[in-house]
Amino acid sequence: MAYKITDECISCGSCAGECPVGAISEGANHFEIDADACLDCGACQATCPTNAIEA
Numbered sequence: 001m002a003y004k005i006t007d008e009c010i011s012c013g014s015c016a017g018e019c020p021v022g023a024i025s026e027g028a029n030h031f032e033i034d035a036d037a038c039l040d041c042g043a044c045q046a047t048c049p050t051n052a053i054e055a
């Protein structure tokens with residue numbers, strides 16, 4: 001199971017810089033996690049100001 005970004009995302013970009021494998025990028029409506037690349041490390045979740053990242 002990969003981590004997931006919800007509609008609570010305000011596109012601040014802080015999570016993308018924390019991902020060790022570059023799995024987070026800006027999507028059409030908000031930032032997105034590439035489920036195939038995500039290692040489930042949880043580093044992104046701790047940086048999100050709106051708790052938009054779910055395990």
Ligand code: SF4
Pocket residue numbers: 003018019020021022023024033037038039040041042043044045
């Ligand atoms: S859980 Fe880790 S590997 Fe997955 S998107 Fe977040 S920082 Fe990247």
Ligand code: SF4
Pocket residue numbers: 005008009010011012013014015016030031047048049050051052053
């Ligand atoms: S840290 Fe949270 S609000 Fe900021 S881009 Fe990532 S998911 Fe969106």
